[in-house]
Amino acid sequence: MPLGRLGALLLLAPTLLLMLLIFVGPIGWFLSAALGELGSLSEIWEEAVATLGSRTILAAILNTNWIAFLVTLVVLALGYPLAYALTRAKGLAFTAILVCILLPYFTSVIVRTYAWMVLLGRNGLINQALLGLGVIQQPLELMYNRTGVIIGMTYVLLPYMILTLYSAMKAVDPRLLQAAEGMGASPFEVFRKVFFPLTLHGVVAGALIVFILGVGFFITPALMGGPGDIMIAMLIEREIELTQNWPVAALMTLVLLAVTLSLYAVYHRFSAERPGLAA
Amino acid sequence: MSGLVIRTALVRALVTVFCVGLLAPIVIVVIASFSGDGYLKFPPSSFSLHWYDRFLGDARWRNALLNSLWIAAMTCVIATVLGFLAAYAMVRAGFKGKGALTAFLLAPLIVPHVVTAIAVYFLSAPWGLIGVKPWIALTHAVVALPVVLVILQSALQAVDPNLERAAMICGCTRFGVFRRVVVPLALPGAISAALFSFLTSFDELMISLFLAGVRSETLPVRIWNSLLLEVEPTIAAVSTVLIAVTVVALLADWGVRRLRGARLAG
Amino acid sequence: MPRDSGPATTPAILLEGLTKRYGAETVVADVNLDIAPGEFLTLLGPSGSGKTTTLSMLAGFVLPDAGRVVLAGRDVSKAPPRARGLGMVFQNYAIFPHLDVFENVAFPLRVQRKPQKEVETRVWDALQMVKLTGFEKRYARQLSGGQQQRVALARAIVAHPPVVLMDEPLGALDKNLRYHMQVEIKEIQRRLGTTMVYVTHDQEEALTMSDRIAIMNHGRIAQLGPPREVYEKPENAFVARFLGEANLLAAKPAAGGAVTAKGAPLEAGSGALGAEGGFLFVRPEKVTLSAGAAPAGPNRLSGTIRHASFLGNVVRYAVELGEPEPLLVDAANAAGAAIFGPGETVTASWDAGDCRLLAG
Numbered sequence: 085m086p087l088g089r090l091g092a093l094l095l096l097a098p099t100l101l102l103m104l105l106i107f108v109g110p111i112g113w114f115l116s117a118a119l120g121e122l123g124s125l126s127e128i129w130e131e132a133v134a135t136l137g138s139r140t141i142l143a144a145i146l147n148t149n150w151i152a153f154l155v156t157l158v159v160l161a162l163g164y165p166l167a168y169a170l171t172r173a174k175g176l177a178f179t180a181i182l183v184c185i186l187l188p189y190f191t192s193v194i195v196r197t198y199a200w201m202v203l204l205g206r207n208g209l210i211n212q213a214l215l216g217l218g219v220i221q222q223p224l225e226l227m228y229n230r231t232g233v234i235i236g237m238t239y240v241l242l243p244y245m246i247l248t249l250y251s252a253m254k255a256v257d258p259r260l261l262q263a264a265e266g267m268g269a270s271p272f273e274v275f276r277k278v279f280f281p282l283t284l285h286g287v288v289a290g291a292l293i294v295f296i297l298g299v300g301f302f303i304t305p306a307l308m309g310g311p312g313d314i315m316i317a318m319l320i321e322r323e324i325e326l327t328q329n330w331p332v333a334a335l336m337t338l339v340l341l342a343v344t345l346s347l348y349a350v351y352h353r354f355s356a357e358r359p360g361l362a363a
Numbered sequence: 364m365s366g367l368v369i370r371t372a373l374v375r376a377l378v379t380v381f382c383v384g385l386l387a388p389i390v391i392v393v394i395a396s397f398s399g400d401g402y403l404k405f406p407p408s409s410f411s412l413h414w415y416d417r418f419l420g421d422a423r424w425r426n427a428l429l430n431s432l433w434i435a436a437m438t439c440v441i442a443t444v445l446g447f448l449a450a451y452a453m454v455r456a457g458f459k460g461k462g463a464l465t466a467f468l469l470a471p472l473i474v475p476h477v478v479t480a481i482a483v484y485f486l487s488a489p490w491g492l493i494g495v496k497p498w499i500a501l502t503h504a505v506v507a508l509p510v511v512l513v514i515l516q517s518a519l520q521a522v523d524p525n526l527e528r529a530a531m532i533c534g535c536t537r538f539g540v541f542r543r544v545v546v547p548l549a550l551p552g553a554i555s556a557a558l559f560s561f562l563t564s565f566d567e568l569m570i571s572l573f574l575a576g577v578r579s580e581t582l583p584v585r586i587w588n589s590l591l592l593e594v595e596p597t598i599a600a601v602s603t604v605l606i607a608v609t610v611v612a613l614l615a616d617w618g619v620r621r622l623r624g625a626r627l628a629g
Numbered sequence: 630m631p632r633d634s635g636p637a638t639t640p641a642i643l644l645e646g647l648t649k650r651y652g653a654e655t656v657v658a659d660v661n662l663d664i665a666p667g668e669f670l671t672l673l674g675p676s677g678s679g680k681t682t683t684l685s686m687l688a689g690f691v692l693p694d695a696g697r698v699v700l701a702g703r704d705v706s707k708a709p710p711r712a713r714g715l716g717m718v719f720q721n722y723a724i725f726p727h728l729d730v731f732e733n734v735a736f737p738l739r740v741q742r743k744p745q746k747e748v749e750t751r752v753w754d755a756l757q758m759v760k761l762t763g764f765e766k767r768y769a770r771q772l773s774g775g776q777q778q779r780v781a782l783a784r785a786i787v788a789h790p791p792v793v794l795m796d797e798p799l800g801a802l803d804k805n806l807r808y809h810m811q812v813e814i815k816e817i818q819r820r821l822g823t824t825m826v827y828v829t830h831d832q833e834e835a836l837t838m839s840d841r842i843a844i845m846n847h848g849r850i851a852q853l854g855p856p857r858e859v860y861e862k863p864e865n866a867f868v869a870r871f872l873g874e875a876n877l878l879a880a881k882p883a884a885g886g887a888v889t890a891k892g893a894p895l896e897a898g899s900g901a902l903g904a905e906g907g908f909l910f911v912r913p914e915k916v917t918l919s920a921g922a923a924p925a926g927p928n929r930l931s932g933t934i935r936h937a938s939f940l941g942n943v944v945r946y947a948v949e950l951g952e953p954e955p956l957l958v959d960a961a962n963a964a965g966a967a968i969f970g971p972g973e974t975v976t977a978s979w980d981a982g983d984c985r986l987l988a989g
Contacts, residue, residue, distance in 0.1 A: 088456075089456070089458060091452070091456065091537070092452040092455070092456030092458060093452075095448040095449060095451055095452035095456075096448070096449050096452045096453075096464075098444075098445045098448060098449075099445045099446070099448065099449040099468070099508065102441075102445060102501065102504065102505060102508070103467070103468070103471075103505060103508075105501075106483060106501055106502050106504075106505045107470070107471055107474075107479060107505050109486070110479075110482035110483045110485065110486040111474075111478060111479070111482040113482070113485070113486060114481065114482040114485040114486070115482075117485070118485070162381065165374075165377065165378070165381070166378065166381050166382075169374070169378040169381075180382065181378065181382055183386075184381075184382040184383075184385045184386045185385060186613060187386065187389060187606075187609065187610070187613070188385055188386070188388075188389060190559075190562060190566075190609045190612070190613060191389060191566070191605065191606055191609050192565075192566030192567075192568070192583055192602075192605050192609075193566070193568060194566075194568050194583045194586050194587055194590075195389075195392070195566075195586070195602040195605050195606060196388065196389075198392065198586065198590060198598055198599075198602055199388035199389055199391065199392045199602070200388055201590070202388075202391065202392060202395065202403060202405075202599070203388055203391065207403075209391065209405045212404075212405070239385075239388070242385070296473055297473075299475070300474075300475020300476065300477060300478070301475075302475070302476070302477045302569060303568055303569070303587075307590060307591075317475055317477040320477055320478075320481060321477060321481075324481060324484075330485070333481065337478050337481065337482075340475055340477075340478060341474065341478060344473055344474060344475060345470075345473070345474070348466070348470070348473045349466075352462075352466045523721065523723060525719045525720075525721060525723035526723050526725060526726075528688070528690055528710070528717075528719070528723065529717065529719060529723040529725075529784075530725075530736070530740075531689075531690075531709065531710040531711055532688060532710050532711075532713075532715055532716070532717045533711075533736050533737035533740050533784070533788075534711045534737055534740040534741055534788075535711055535740050536709075536711060539711075539740060543736075543740070544725060547727045548726065548727055
């Protein structure tokens with residue numbers, strides 16, 4: 085029974101109101117009010133150029149994108165074979181792999197980060213084990229640096245990649261692979277010429293999602309990173325917590341929003357053409 | 364032939380290593396939380412519940428747990444009810460711009476939580492809304508809504524529109540159709556949605572960090588605050604509680620799905 | 630056979646100028662129908678002919694852009710489905726999967742908040758009528774297609790609605806079961822005196838069950854009448870072709886009557902050609918074949934057998950007459966009937982009363 089336009093609007097109204105009141109409204113209000121403190125548009129522009137041109141902030145922007153990019157690569161490299169294993173697994177093996185992906189996926193980010201801090205710390209389990217085995221003489225610096233950030237973020241973002249890739253791989257008709265084999269292609273050729281091209285859209289979608297989420301990361305780099313791993317989200321928080329510098333925070337928010345939303349637009353167009361990937 | 368065997372074994376080993384790597388950190392935290400040692404050591408030399416004693420014996424931690432539960436419960440109700448109505452509209456109504464609306468409704472998942480948190484904080488501070496639990500729950504609901512919508516849209520899509528027509532012919536009003544047909548049929552989906560929205564709020568840190576204040580400190584916020592000081596084992600106990608809640612929610616969801624599968628299977 | 634049909638009775642259903650447009654497309658165009666109480670009326674047509682949309686407007690799922698729906702003298706054009714007091718059987722049965730058979734059938738009574746006692750007797754009666762007692766506690770997934778069909782039927786009649794709508798209710802059943810259900814639906818309808826509006830694209834079903842058939846095409850009623858009349862006296866080429874096999878010989882007017890494209894004389898008991906000519910309509914089973922060529926006369930054409938196919942009780946011949954299209958002839962496979970082989974010369978003939986002229 086189709087709903088009328090009015091009925092649909094009525095049912096959507098509470099949700100839209102909530103989104104307006106607690107999402108769009110505050111973001112818009114924050115940006116306009118905080119930037120408005122700077123005065124006219126040209127003054128905002130001057131401040132923007134000065135702020136975003138400053139060493140710390142420029143470094144943070146570059147850092148953020150570079151870290152997100154590295155994490156995307158690592159996540160892709162780890163996620164592709166795991167997603168493939170999940171696609172091929174049956175019965176108990178399938179359930180086991182799925183549990184290994186879903187349990188971390190739905191565990192709090194702070195808990196997941198903490199778990200890695202326990203493992204990677206100077207007196208963490210990995211160092212204890214390596215020292216105990218005599219592999220190393222000095223504890224390795226695995227945390228409070230770039231390595232820690234990459235490991236922690238990879239762990240948090242890996243499930244997103246696997247699940248996106250899995251839905252793309254599941255959609256590949258196994259008969260196509262059999263056909264390619266039947267025509268004499270080697271397993272590697274089947275993978276390179278048939279399977280990989282058919283799952284490429286999943287790779288792009290997964291990479292976009294991971295990058296988008298990675299760019300906005302805060303918790304993991306804040307806890308596991310060193311002084312050289314300041315990301316934009318951390319800088320924004322710092323401006324507000326320490327100096328209450330709203331205009332600068334707003335400018336950086338604007339940058340962060342611009343990056344994520346434009347990539348989201350790409351992702352949305354991309355997944356709209358291939359239904360089943362949305363969300 | 365033997366090459367194939369070796370390759371299969373290799374792939375199996377690789378997958379096993381990956382899976383262990385995914386699960387190990389969580390398992391280790393859980394095991395460490397039962398340690399009887401005075402500091403974090405693995406494997407523990409003895410087992411005890413004293414870190415749980417520390418956790419539950421501390422009024423601040425206890426309060427944090429209660430705050431988290433209370434806020435998550437409110438979030439769950441708000442997000443599930445609003446999401447149900449919205450998902451129904453999205454599934455049944457034919458209007459232009461549905462794709463754009465979907466993208467908009469899913470945006471809170473994409474926009475970095477730090478942005479949402481700061482913006483709502485900017486608005487809340489002057490109005491004295493910091494630490495107000497229903498307000499935190501409403502904000503968590505915004506973040507939980509995308510998940511709820513995705514789950515409920517797929518649940519509602521599975522409800523045959525002819526069933527609704529049949530109910531109307533049988534004399535039902537719009538509301539009657541909703542109560543007697545739509546809600547019962549989408550109930551497993553609604554339960555899933557409720558579980559995941561609860562979990563979203565229970566685990567959320569970024570927004571709580573800005574909005575909770577001292578009054579409504581949640582478990583993740585409390586963990587964050589103590590992590591900044593030191594990696595103490597009490598956190599392992601608290602983390603285990605959070606993990607347990609996740610496991611329970613996932614098991615409940617699995618049970619509900621099985622039930623639905625058994626009930627609707629042909 | 631409408632029961633109380635007479636000029637004095639109020640029609641059970643009156644459709645006046647019913648029209649529905651979706652964008653630029655008119656799916657139902659000016660449909661007028663007058664259905665007597667107790668009548669079995671079938672809306673028959675190919676998919677996209679507007680029959681389902683017409684039914685939806687009758688049920689209240691779709692509101693008409695123009696025209697009226699009047700039920701027993703009450704204008705319900707704008708009323709929601711619940712206020713129309715109808716019963717309906719859906720194409721896929723639409724049985725509530727979360728309710729058992731009893732509660733499915735009881736559903737309309739529950740909505741009306743009838744006392745439990747009454748619900749029980751009525752549900753029992755309805756299940757008895759559709760011959761499905763003993764399955765009350767089962768769910769739809771535990772029933773066969775035929776049983777689900779019976780549940781849907783019981784739910785549609787349990788509240789004794791004066792009008793029951795059916796949207797291709799037998800489409801999913803196999804041929805045997807279909808026939809069985811046709812008979813039972815007819816039987817129930819006769820017993821309850823219900824007015825039925827039945828939508829189908831199956832012409833045989835329509836011919837078997839209906840008191841009257843409304844054949845729809847492009848959103849309009851192409852012809853309305855009892856099964857025999859629409860079958861034997863189609864008013865246009867569409868109806869002739871849609872209902873069973875039909876020969877439509879291209880014909881043009883000639884002095885004193887009509888001739889085929891080649892000029893052979895034709896004589897028809899009814900109908901008329903258009904100014905531009907038209908067709909002579911004759912059913913394959915009304916044509917007789919005899920061996921050898923015969924002197925031409927009205928409705929007597931010689932030709933050769935091009936093709937013969939054995940259909941069991943009937944042998945279907947395609948006879949080459951030299952006209953634009955071959956003539957189809959169905960000969961009963963009766964005792965002693967002559968069998969012709971391809972290439973044989975034959976004469977095809979038919980009575981003027983069995984054919985009809987149609988405008989192009």
